[in-house]
Amino acid sequence: MLRNRRKLLHRATPALLLAPGLLLFLVVIVFSALRTFWISLHVWDGFGDMAWAGLANYVELWGDPQFWVSLRNNVIWLVVFLLAPPLGLAIALLVNQKIRSMRLAKSLFFMPLVLSTVTVGVIFVWFYDPTYGLLALIFDAFGGTAPAVLSSDTWVTLAVVFAALWPQVAFCMVLFLAGLNNLDEEIIGAGRVDNARGWQMLRHVVLPQLRQVAFIAVAISMIGALRSFDIIAVMTSGGPFGSSTNLAYQMYEESLFSYRFGYGAALATVLFAIMMVFIVWYLIRLLRDERGA
Amino acid sequence: MTRLRLNRRRFLATSAAAGTACLGAPLYAQTRELVIISNRGNPDQRAALEALAKEFGTSAGVKVSVNNMDHEAHKTAIRNYLVASPPDINFWFSGERMQGFVERGLFSDITDLVEQNGWADVVPAMGATTVDGRIYGLPTAGLLWGLWYRQDVFDENGWTPPATAEDFFTFGETAKAAGMTPFSIGTKNMWPAAGWFDHMNLRINGLEHHKDLMAGRIAYTDASLMKVMEPWTELVNAGLFLENATSYAWEQAAATLAQKKAAMMDLAGFISYGFPEEDRGQLRFAPFPTYDAGMGRYEDFSVDSIHIPAGAKNPEVAREFLTYFYQPDTLWSYLEPDGNLPARTDIDVSGNHIMSESKKGLVGVDGTSQYYDRDTNPDVAQAGLKGFQEFMARPDRAERILADIERARARVYGAL
Numbered sequence: 001m002l003r004n005r006r007k008l009l010h011r012a013t014p015a016l017l018l019a020p021g022l023l024l025f026l027v028v029i030v031f032s033a034l035r036t037f038w039i040s041l042h043v044w045d046g047f048g049d050m051a052w053a054g055l056a057n058y059v060e061l062w063g064d065p066q067f068w069v070s071l072r073n074n075v076i077w078l079v080v081f082l083l084a085p086p087l088g089l090a091i092a093l094l095v096n097q098k099i100r101s102m103r104l105a106k107s108l109f110f111m112p113l114v115l116s117t118v119t120v121g122v123i124f125v126w127f128y129d130p131t132y133g134l135l136a137l138i139f140d141a142f143g144g145t146a147p148a149v150l151s152s153d154t155w156v157t158l159a160v161v162f163a164a165l166w167p168q169v170a171f172c173m174v175l176f177l178a179g180l181n182n183l184d185e186e187i188i189g190a191g192r193v194d195n196a197r198g199w200q201m202l203r204h205v206v207l208p209q210l211r212q213v214a215f216i217a218v219a220i221s222m223i224g225a226l227r228s229f230d231i232i233a234v235m236t237s238g239g240p241f242g243s244s245t246n247l248a249y250q251m252y253e254e255s256l257f258s259y260r261f262g263y264g265a266a267l268a269t270v271l272f273a274i275m276m277v278f279i280v281w282y283l284i285r286l287l288r289d290e291r292g293a
Numbered sequence: 294m295t296r297l298r299l300n301r302r303r304f305l306a307t308s309a310a311a312g313t314a315c316l317g318a319p320l321y322a323q324t325r326e327l328v329i330i331s332n333r334g335n336p337d338q339r340a341a342l343e344a345l346a347k348e349f350g351t352s353a354g355v356k357v358s359v360n361n362m363d364h365e366a367h368k369t370a371i372r373n374y375l376v377a378s379p380p381d382i383n384f385w386f387s388g389e390r391m392q393g394f395v396e397r398g399l400f401s402d403i404t405d406l407v408e409q410n411g412w413a414d415v416v417p418a419m420g421a422t423t424v425d426g427r428i429y430g431l432p433t434a435g436l437l438w439g440l441w442y443r444q445d446v447f448d449e450n451g452w453t454p455p456a457t458a459e460d461f462f463t464f465g466e467t468a469k470a471a472g473m474t475p476f477s478i479g480t481k482n483m484w485p486a487a488g489w490f491d492h493m494n495l496r497i498n499g500l501e502h503h504k505d506l507m508a509g510r511i512a513y514t515d516a517s518l519m520k521v522m523e524p525w526t527e528l529v530n531a532g533l534f535l536e537n538a539t540s541y542a543w544e545q546a547a548a549t550l551a552q553k554k555a556a557m558m559d560l561a562g563f564i565s566y567g568f569p570e571e572d573r574g575q576l577r578f579a580p581f582p583t584y585d586a587g588m589g590r591y592e593d594f595s596v597d598s599i600h601i602p603a604g605a606k607n608p609e610v611a612r613e614f615l616t617y618f619y620q621p622d623t624l625w626s627y628l629e630p631d632g633n634l635p636a637r638t639d640i641d642v643s644g645n646h647i648m649s650e651s652k653k654g655l656v657g658v659d660g661t662s663q664y665y666d667r668d669t670n671p672d673v674a675q676a677g678l679k680g681f682q683e684f685m686a687r688p689d690r691a692e693r694i695l696a697d698i699e700r701a702r703a704r705v706y707g708a709l
Contacts, residue, residue, distance in 0.1 A: 047372055065697075128540075129540065130536075130537050148537035148539075148540050150539070151538070151539040151540045236481075237482070237483075239539055239679075241539075241682050241683030256369050258671060258672040258675040258701075259671050259672060260672060
């Protein structure tokens with residue numbers, strides 16, 4: 001009797017331990033995602049009744065020039081954010097050397113990670129300010145006129161992405177630093193015996209061991225690029241005239257300023273579908289590695 | 294182990310006692326309560342409101358709580374709290390912004406309270422809170438929009454404010470010759486560009502047209518709109534506005550006026566926040582220049598208001614509070630720190646420089662609208678705000694921009 005109960009408990013333990021996390025995941029992620037999709041099939045102003053609209057929101061999305069601008073900006077974010085892992089790796093290799101005062105350099109590179117995104121955004125707004133900003137002062141020193149990057153519909157998205165890249169590079173650097181600390185000394189020693197140095201050592205001995213870390217850095221950078229929203233809100237509010245808006249920001253704007261929750265939900269669904277590609281890729285890789293191990 | 298158990302027992306006992314005390318408290322405390330949600334951003338005005346609430350609480354024996362919210366965050370939160378957990382008093386904007394909530398039955402009808410107190414006689418702006426003859430809120434103060442400038446700068450240069458459309462260009466040239474930006478504007482937050490549109494449309498097409506446009510009864514692709522965009526394009530192309538305006542919020546644009554780098558700026562009385570205390574006395578108000586000599590003088594006059602939500606738990610106390618709050622002295626002590634013009638005409642504002650300037654500016658006004666994003670549906674407003682911001686940066690896109698706004702208008706108000 002007692003043994004049976006113990007057996008049952010033994011079997012139920014994993015389920016019980018997983019339950020809180022699963023419940024949270026179901027309510028916060030799965031239920032919200034399904035509900036968002038449901039809302040996207042309606043016209044809804046946020047309160048009052050929802051009116052069934054079928055796929056009308058998606059059809060409108062297709063013909064909405066702002067949607068294509070947002071999508072293009074999301075692509076720019078993704079591409080530029082791909083720079084974060086290699087830059088992070090470069091800095092990690094630099095500061096990982098045992099040289100005096102490297103600790104200080106390390107903490108300086110680490111700093112943007114401690115700052116909140118809002119702070120980073122504000123700092124960069126000041127930096128880009130066409131009259132008083134540091135960028136303007138630099139241009140002045142060389143007798144030029146600084147471009148007002150946040151007012152230019154061509155440059156504004158890049159200007160915002162570069163601001164966001166700063167903490168992202170720091171994040172990747174931390175990941176790679178951790179990876180570098182876990183390198184197998186024996187393999188490196190073997191490489192030394194075989195006379196590998198410099199580039200060869202890096203290319204054939206160090207980098208293969210960092211594959212797992214690099215994979216995580218890329219995946220997280222991609223997802224970070226897609227969900228970027230706060231820094232846009234702080235730096236440009238999606239402007240000028242929507243040129244720096246991405247899908248996440250457009251969703252916020254349509255829902256909360258234009259009170260079009262159905263349309264906002266349609267944008268969220270599209271964004272979710274794009275993210276799914278990266279999430280599924282990430283999960284498949286993860287599962288395959290786990291099985292392989 | 295023993296100690297732990299003892300501690301736990303003691304803890305349970307203490308919390309039980311505390312719980313009982315909490316439950317018991319309301320039983321012998323007063324039952325009269327009042328909850329106010331305020332969206333006032335100016336810290337001095339916040340303090341003034343809290344002092345008023347406290348005074349009301351002591352004299353009427355009411356427990357008053359004032360919940361302060363960030364001005365911008367409140368704009369979205371109100372949709373939630375009016376339905377889910379309405380306070381007894383809240384602050385809002387009259388016009389379309391109020392009407393939407395009135396149509397959903399979320400604000401109380403206080404027509405009888407207004408009649409009882411004869412407020413309509415001293416508040417010409419009462420129309421701003423009236424829907425179909427019923428009154429749903431009390432106007433507290435108004436913001437008169439126009440061109441502000443520094444008297445000392447104008448004296449030094451021997452300038453007078455531009456009075457007609459032609460003056461725009463002559464004045465612009467002299468200002469530029471003096472090394473100044475003729476008209477400062479910061480369109481980062483988009484609304485200043487829409488405000489300029491209001492002025493132009495009111496001057497060129499008049500109030501009736503403007504009201505019809507705001508109510509969605511005129512298409513943005515109508516020929517009358519190009520009559521506004523064309524002269525506006527000339528202003529932009531003549532280089533009369535601050536360069537890279539989309540990089541600046543209104544505060545930074547106002548700073549250029551304060552620093553004598555710009556000659557004039559289109560704003561309301563709150564421009565004084567952008568000025569150092571000692572310079573505020575230099576501020577003067579000039580109405581927007583005329584385009585059509587035969588057209589009446591119509592201005593944007595945005596009215597802030599105070600309301601009782603329909604779901605208020607203590608509507609009687611809320612009415613008492615409004616009666617107290619709307620006395621001339623009380624209203625004045627609430628408005629003085631802010632500088633907006635009191636809605637009651639029986640308040641003497643001569644002691645406040647900015648208010649007196651606005652009051653002078655109000656003389657001779659033939660009719661008022663509120664402000665672009667207060668007059669039209671929020672969805673259309675968002676499209677319009679974005680469109681006019683784009684227009685001021687790329688005036689050659691006027692037709693495409695109007696077509697974009699028209700799409701939003703047609704979606705909301707239907708095809709014409």
